[in-house]
Amino acid sequence: MKQYTVTGMSCAACSARVEKAVSQVPGVTSCSVSLLTNSMGVDGTAADADIIKAVVDAGYGAASKETSAASSASALRAILTRLQVQVQVLLARLLRLVV
Numbered sequence: 413m414k415q416y417t418v419t420g421m422s423c424a425a426c427s428a429r430v431e432k433a434v435s436q437v438p439g440v441t442s443c444s445v446s447l448l449t450n451s452m453g454v455d456g457t458a459a460d461a462d463i464i465k466a467v468v469d470a471g472y473g474a475a476s477k478e479t480s481a482a483s484s485a486s487a488l489r490a491i492l493t494r495l496q497v498q499v500q501v502l503l504a505r506l507l508r509l510v511v
Contacts, residue, residue, distance in 0.1 A: 419473035
């Protein structure tokens with residue numbers, strides 16, 4: 413089951429609307445939406461883009477949790493790189509003070 417994050421839902425009718433929209437996408441065999449966790453599980457052969465388009469067309473936002481995780485990992489790598497550079501600069505300044 414492929415997992416997605418769904419944004420913009422505020423009630424049970426919202427989650428039902430998303431579930432109905434995604435269930436109508438060709439290739440989707442099952443869809444389960446959780447309002448509590450703002451998540452959705454989808455089984456079938458439908459493409460991510462088609463599933464996300466159905467959610468957006470229904471008036472909500474969606475992203476694959478794999479895509480979200482990859483974006484988060486990329487952002488964390490960028491932060492780590494900046495921190496490493498800052499540590500090197502601080503160490504160089506510290507060495508100048510000591511010497």
